[in-house]
Amino acid sequence: MAYQHTFHRHKTREVKVGSLVVGGDNPVWVQSMTTPDTYDLEATVAQIHRLEEAGCEIVRVTVPKPADAAVLSEIKRRIRLPLICDIHFDYKMALAALDHPVDKIRINPGNIGGYDRYRQVIRKAKAKGLPMRIGVNAGSLEREMAEKYGFPCPPAMVDSALRYIEIAESEGYHELIVSLKSSDVLTAVEAYRLYAKQANYPTHIGITEAGKAPYAVTKSACGLAPILLDGIGDTIRISLLGDPVPEIAAAFDILQATQRRVRKPELIACPTCGRLEIDLEGIIAQLEKRLAGKTTAVKVSVLGCVVNGPGEAREADLGIAAGKGKGVIFKRGDIIRHVLEKDMVSALVEEIEIWEKEEAAKGTLKTGGASIQNESTRAQERTIAMAEVEGRMRLPVLG
Numbered sequence: 001m002a003y004q005h006t007f008h009r010h011k012t013r014e015v016k017v018g019s020l021v022v023g024g025d026n027p028v029w030v031q032s033m034t035t036p037d038t039y040d041l042e043a044t045v046a047q048i049h050r051l052e053e054a055g056c057e058i059v060r061v062t063v064p065k066p067a068d069a070a071v072l073s074e075i076k077r078r079i080r081l082p083l084i085c086d087i088h089f090d091y092k093m094a095l096a097a098l099d100h101p102v103d104k105i106r107i108n109p110g111n112i113g114g115y116d117r118y119r120q121v122i123r124k125a126k127a128k129g130l131p132m133r134i135g136v137n138a139g140s141l142e143r144e145m146a147e148k149y150g151f152p153c154p155p156a157m158v159d160s161a162l163r164y165i166e167i168a169e170s171e172g173y174h175e176l177i178v179s180l181k182s183s184d185v186l187t188a189v190e191a192y193r194l195y196a197k198q199a200n201y202p203t204h205i206g207i208t209e210a211g212k213a214p215y216a217v218t219k220s221a222c223g224l225a226p227i228l229l230d231g232i233g234d235t236i237r238i239s240l241l242g243d244p245v246p247e248i249a250a251a252f253d254i255l256q257a258t259q260r261r262v263r264k265p266e267l268i269a270c271p272t273c274g275r276l277e278i279d280l281e282g283i284i285a286q287l288e289k290r291l292a293g294k295t296t297a298v299k300v301s302v303l304g305c306v307v308n309g310p311g312e313a314r315e316a317d318l319g320i321a322a323g324k325g326k327g328v329i330f331k332r333g334d335i336i337r338h339v340l341e342k343d344m345v346s347a348l349v350e351e352i353e354i355w356e357k358e359e360a361a362k363g364t365l366k367t368g369g370a371s372i373q374n375e376s377t378r379a380q381e382r383t384i385a386m387a388e389v390e391g392r393m394r395l396p397v398l399g
């Protein structure tokens with residue numbers, strides 16, 4: 001019998017953010033943040049459109065000045081993604097943002113000017129029926145916590161988040177999403193793990209100030225993988241220096257690799273070595289092209305010789321074990337075809353299409369998700385096909 005990996009998702013409440021629902025069994029939504037001055041309407045909207053085109057599902061803009069708050073209604077009118085306003089230091093900017101048709105605000109309670117101001121923001125968010133992210137950050141913990149713990153350690157961050165949750169609950173407000181970010185991977189992982197044992201508000205996860213790609217992507221993956229594999233995380237942002245558009249692909253790749261959200265075929269290819277018996281790079285390049293745009297969660301292995309080829313191919317949904325100028329196609333562990341090297345790509349694509357039809361007939365390939373509500377935007381439509389694997393991971397045996 002096939003071995004099944006265990007996976008338990010952190011059980012969280014559902015919080016509605018615009019047309020999406022964050023938490024519960026819903027997909028881990030991918031979000032990003034704009035970089036122009038928010039009041040520069042044209043630049044901000046143009047960047048949001050580029051982010052949406054890349055697959056971004058929720059977008060955040062900073063609101064440090066009244067001029068930024070003043071354009072929020074117009075930004076919202078011109079975009080389709082749920083819009084979050086990011087507020088630091090000045091609680092009045094949070095109150096101002098809430099006068100616009102935004103979908104959520106994010107504040108850092110540690111720098112908002114005390115509990116009373118925090119309560120004022122909560123009361124207004126509650127009155128408007130809008131959710132809020134409590135963004136606890138290791139670099140800006142409130143003085144009380146910093147003094148109590150002497151250092152911005154995970155327990156201090158979680159203690160801070162729990163304190164702010166308690167205050168929100170005392171106001172009868174529960175539309176919360178929590179983040180516990182640090183630029184230190186170990187601190188972030190421990191903080192999220194500690195939090196998940198004590199609270200059930202959904203989490204926004206990320207490694208803050210990760211720096212410049214490619215190291216920043218690797219660092220984010222190192223920090224987010226343990227969190228995601230522990231079933232924690234309901235929305236994700238990869239923080240990269242510069243243009244935010246590459247953040248989207250990085251986030252989806254991390255979700256794909258951790259199998260928290262599989263939305264494209266997984267290609268398994270060996271690194272090649274002196275034993276290689278086919279043009280593996282050429283075959284993988286052609287396969288990537290032919291499979292571009294497919295959202296099927298199918299695992300396909302293509303290995304360059306008989307050392308690991310048959311073993312990997314047996315464990316994948318579909319696979320090729322290559323020999324000299326030819327290969328054998330496996331499907332769910334059984335040999336189904338012998339092909340020449342020149343026909344490998346077409347044969348594999350054909351088999352993938354047959355596999356998709358069979359899975360669809362069995363009902364394993366769903367084209368919609370009960371948790372996705374009233375969707376009409378392109379980004380949301382794209383997510384429909386992806387939603388089926390979220391929270392219901394299908395994990396084949398790995399060798």
Ligand code: SF4
Nearest residue numbers: 270272273276304305
């Ligand atoms: S599968 Fe074969 S060709 Fe590929 S790395 Fe392993 S030994 Fe080398």
